[in-house]
Each structure stands twice: as C-alpha cells, then as structure tokens.
Amino acid sequence: MGLKEKTSDLKVRMRNALKGGGDKAIEKQKAVGKLTARERILALLDPKSFHEYDLFVEHAAKDFDMDKKYLPGDGVLTGTGTLSGHPVCIYAQDFTVAGGSLGWMHAKKITKIMDHALKLKVPLIGINDSGGARIQEGVNSLAGYGEIFFRNTLASGVIPQISVILGPCAGGAVYSPALTDFVFVVDKISKMFITGPEVIKSVLGEEISMEALGGARVHCETTGNAHFYAESEEQCFSQIKKLASFIPWNNTRKAERFPKKSPKTRQYKIDNIISEDPKEPYDVRDIIKSLTDDSDFLEIMEMFAQNLVIGFGRMNGETVGFVANQPLVLAGVLDVDSSDKAARFIRYCDAFNIPLITLVDLPGYLPGVDQEHAGVIRHGAKVLYAYSEATVPKITLIMRKAYGGGYIAMCSHHLRADFVFAWPTAEIAVMGPEGAANIIFRKEIAHAKDPDKVRQEKVEEYKEKFANPYVAAAYGYIDAVIEPNETRKILIHALEISAEKDVRMPTKKHGIPPF
Amino acid sequence: MAKNKEEKKEASVPLEILKVDDVAYSTRLTKKFREREMYKPKDPKKIVAFIPGTIAEIYVKKGSKVSYNDKMLGLEAMKMINEVLAPFDAVVKKIYVKKGDIVAKNQLLLELE
Numbered sequence: 001m002g003l004k005e006k007t008s009d010l011k012v013r014m015r016n017a018l019k020g021g022g023d024k025a026i027e028k029q030k031a032v033g034k035l036t037a038r039e040r041i042l043a044l045l046d047p048k049s050f051h052e053y054d055l056f057v058e059h060a061a062k063d064f065d066m067d068k069k070y071l072p073g074d075g076v077l078t079g080t081g082t083l084s085g086h087p088v089c090i091y092a093q094d095f096t097v098a099g100g101s102l103g104w105m106h107a108k109k110i111t112k113i114m115d116h117a118l119k120l121k122v123p124l125i126g127i128n129d130s131g132g133a134r135i136q137e138g139v140n141s142l143a144g145y146g147e148i149f150f151r152n153t154l155a156s157g158v159i160p161q162i163s164v165i166l167g168p169c170a171g172g173a174v175y176s177p178a179l180t181d182f183v184f185v186v187d188k189i190s191k192m193f194i195t196g197p198e199v200i201k202s203v204l205g206e207e208i209s210m211e212a213l214g215g216a217r218v219h220c221e222t223t224g225n226a227h228f229y230a231e232s233e234e235q236c237f238s239q240i241k242k243l244a245s246f247i248p249w250n251n252t253r254k255a256e257r258f259p260k261k262s263p264k265t266r267q268y269k270i271d272n273i274i275s276e277d278p279k280e281p282y283d284v285r286d287i288i289k290s291l292t293d294d295s296d297f298l299e300i301m302e303m304f305a306q307n308l309v310i311g312f313g314r315m316n317g318e319t320v321g322f323v324a325n326q327p328l329v330l331a332g333v334l335d336v337d338s339s340d341k342a343a344r345f346i347r348y349c350d351a352f353n354i355p356l357i358t359l360v361d362l363p364g365y366l367p368g369v370d371q372e373h374a375g376v377i378r379h380g381a382k383v384l385y386a387y388s389e390a391t392v393p394k395i396t397l398i399m400r401k402a403y404g405g406g407y408i409a410m411c412s413h414h415l416r417a418d419f420v421f422a423w424p425t426a427e428i429a430v431m432g433p434e435g436a437a438n439i440i441f442r443k444e445i446a447h448a449k450d451p452d453k454v455r456q457e458k459v460e461e462y463k464e465k466f467a468n469p470y471v472a473a474a475y476g477y478i479d480a481v482i483e484p485n486e487t488r489k490i491l492i493h494a495l496e497i498s499a500e501k502d503v504r505m506p507t508k509k510h511g512i513p514p515f
Numbered sequence: 516m517a518k519n520k521e522e523k524k525e526a527s528v529p530l531e532i533l534k535v536d537d538v539a540y541s542t543r544l545t546k547k548f549r550e551r552e553m554y555k556p557k558d559p560k561k562i563v564a565f566i567p568g569t570i571a572e573i574y575v576k577k578g579s580k581v582s583y584n585d586k587m588l589g590l591e592a593m594k595m596i597n598e599v600l601a602p603f604d605a606v607v608k609k610i611y612v613k614k615g616d617i618v619a620k621n622q623l624l625l626e627l628e
Contacts, residue, residue: 170551181559203568203592203593203594204567204568204592204617205567205568205569205617205618205619206567206619209560221546222547278538278540279538279540279541280541281538281540281542281543306543306545307545327540327542328542328543329542329543329544329545330533330542330543330545331533331535331540331542332542332543333535353526356569361538363535363536363538365538366535366548367535367551368550368551370518370552370553370554373554403536404536416594431536432535432536432537433537433538434536434537434538435535435536435538436536437539438537
C-alpha cells in the first residue's frame, strides 16, 4: 500500500470508529432528548478545536464472550480543545456503546487524559453518561474507578475539575463527580445515586422513582451534590462556558481579567434595596449586583441552602468570590447546609487565587434540635477553618446584623480578614437587642410593675448603646465605617491594595479540617 | 424566559416569621426547614426499627418475660439478620408485626411493660 491507500485505509478505520454504538443506539439516545457524546463535546468546545485521542482503543475483556465484541473507542471519547479560547482536557462517555459502561480500557483512556490535564495544568471536563461498571470485566472495572478517584484527588486544587452529568451516573461512578469542583446537571437527563430504586425496593421496601431519588432537582435542592441546574443540555453548556470565564486554568494563575464595567446602578441601588430595620428582609443578590461589573453575578448552588449565597462576579475586571448571608431566606442564618456550602466555596477560591468578599447580615446560627443533632458544631467549624486557612485577599462588609458566633464566622478580623468595613446600619453584638435585654435586665424586668414596658425600655437602651458599628470600631475590629453608596469604590481599592498579598501558613503536611 | 418565570414564582413566596434569640425576623422559610423532624423524647418501652427491613423471626409472644439482652426479634436488612434485644427486664405488652412484614425505619415493632 502506498501513502494514498494507507491514508484512505485510515479514513475507513476512523469512519468505523466514529459510528459509536451505531444508528439504532444513537436513535435511542436521541429519543430521550440526549445528544451523543461527540455532539456534546463539539457543542461545548470552540468550533474546530477538538482533537481526539485513543480513538482506536479496544476493550481488553476476555470472559463472557466479550472477546467477540467490538466496542468503538471502548465507550468513551477523550481529547483536548479550547473553551472560550482556553485550553482544556475533556472526556465524554458514550452511552451508545455498551451503555457507556466502564471497563478497564475505558478507564485507562480517562485516566490518561486526566494525567495529561494535571501535567499540562489545564482544566479537566468530564461528561458522564454511563450505566456503571462493566460487570463482565469484574474487578478490573472497579480498579478503573479507583484510578479515576485517585487522580481526581491529586488534581484537586491544582486544576479546575468540572463534571457534567448527562445521563445515569450510578454506584461507584458518582464519586468522581463528587470529588470534582463543580457538578452540572440537566433536568430529566441527569440521574445520580449509589443504589438505585430497584435495590432500595427489594432490600428496604421503599418505593421511589429514579427522578425523585437522584434527579437533577434533588441534587440541586436537597443533597447539595450538584452546583448548576439546567433545563437542557444547551443551557448547561452555556453555564459551563460562563463559569470557565471566571476561573483560572490552574492554581498558579489568576483568572482572566476582563474590561472594567460599571454596575447597572439604576436597577440596583443600595438605598432602594435595603431596609434599615434588621428584621426586614431583602435579596442580598441585589446588593451583590449593585457592586459587580455590569451587575453580573454567577450564582453557584442557587437552590441549596438558600440562606447563604455564593458565586462569582467581577470588580474592575477581576474575578471575586462572594459569600453572603441571605436575609430573604431563614433570615440568613448559618446552619449545617449553609456552613458546608460556604466552607467548600471558600476553599475553592483560596486554592485558585480568587479574592473573597464576604457580605454579612445574619442573626447567628439556626436554633433547633435537628440542627444540633445534625452536627451544626462540626459543620459550622468548617467555615471557621476555611476562612482562617484562606490566604487570598479577604474583605468583609458588615451590612446590618452580625451577632454572636455568626459575627466571628463570617470572616471577621479575628479570622484574619484583611479589611472589615461596616455600614452605619451595622450592629455587631453578642445577640439581638431583644434577647440581650431579656438576659442582662432579667431581674429588673421580672420585678417591674409593668414588665413589658420595662422590657421595651431596656431593649431600646441596649439598641442605643450597642446596636451599632462603633463599639466594634472603637476596638479596631472594624477598619472603617463607610457610606453604603461608597461601597464599590472602597472594595475595589481594598482589592487593588491587596493584589500582592503574601501570607505563609506554618509548614505542615496538611491541616485536619472538620470534614 | 425560563429564568423570568422562576423569578416571578419566587417573588410570590410569602414572608413568614423566624425567631432567633427572641427577635422575630420576617423572612422566607425553606422546604427543608418546614419538613424538619420535630424532636420527640424516646419512650424506652416502645421498640422501633432502627433500620428499614423485613421481620425474619419473632422469638417472643405477648406476655413473654424477657431479661436484659434477650433476643426478641430478627430484623433482616442489608442481607443480615439483626437481632432486636431487650433493653431491660420486662414483659412483652404487645407485638405490632408478624413474620415477613416489611417495616420502615422507626416503625413501632413491639411494646414492653
């Protein structure tokens, strides 16, 4: 064969491999509203940027007549490309080939591209659509999962890892996404669980549908396993592109700088958003939008623990991570779920050189037996740990209430915030005026002729003396009391002045956070 | 468009009161908060399933005298038969299950006196 013949032979081989599971299987995939693995990669990456590797890899299974079967690419596509101009490594499981089941060579393709990503220091995107372990390959498929989990852990905090769940992801397979930084799910398409409805029914007698057990909504609202919820694969891909614009390629870089833009001040004006009565709610996302460039804010985990808001925005073109109490939901209290949500995000920002801005307005921790027994002490401690450990610029703004343990936890000076600002409406105290007055003046109130009247007087007295930012400012726990309308300007200055911040933690192998 | 719909739906969520340290805050309550399990002190005389499963064996009858750590029931769950033991010396007052029953977690199995 000459060069021409050999080239055309290559083309034939490629064409055969590119067919995936064949027309019938592809039709089935489409019938349930899913794209094929290849279509997904092409839809997500920049046009013509995808380069595929290991197209001719074949499975290595010998038992159960598997040696007679040809599985194109062994059910997974791997390659490199660019996403909004940035290099990425990517893999996508192909459900049309043996249900995307994971055998040894399938796993080897994935681990090979993971090794590349870690070595080349570029983000890794994994598109999951698989029936699970390839039973015929026995312990080798388990070994495959283990090798993937190990690499997820090695890469954690070095390169961004993004998991996209576009089909079933069950059993051991769920732990790779769980180890990665961001998990994207799509309504009616994504399904994640350790044990499926059938096993649960046969063992425990509980009946539940796949959707109700581990559908997209469940993981966004209830479990907190997923970070982004989309109605369609298309919407999911645009969310990934948006997220990618906010984060750096690896932990030695900063996120890309964008041109500066002003916030949409007509729509988001602090004076119009906030009520000075600390008992009245407002949507803290509007405050964030009043501060960020173009009032753009990418919220993460929008449906989980809504009493705390996290996400990315830009200030003067630079990516900033926001952590904010949300007075609109559960008065913005810290609880088990919101502590968990905040702590992981803080550690993400710290690992990837993203400055943190903390917006404080909380009455403290959520009271309740369920919270105590669910381990609010252990979970709440994660927030203290994450903030204390973070060495990126940390800037805190106390908007209204900052009571008790909540004040300390929300990136106070004591946890080494670089700057703590407060609005004149701030109240830094051990607890709310009503509770404090009831304790401090218990005797006076109890012995009074008119206890209600005395209580009210004492509450007012306490408010007058302590419900303000000036007591904390007198001790230097607040660096400046600022006018709300000056906030953006002051925060930008604080960010600029902290740009070269260099803090070293004591030498250690690693800490022991209260996981 | 979908986003707009979502926002509208959200805006219609009514505000309620959440009390923290005697201060009544006007705010939204979450589904999880509403559905949280209220704490009830445990009655040691009421024996409940600590895991969902199937009643594999019943070793006692109504009126049986049991001593501390005596086997009362076999509860099959996760491919194992878990023994339900007497927490103290007592008499079986009533048995609420029969062999083969599938029971949910925390379901009442039997009562002692």
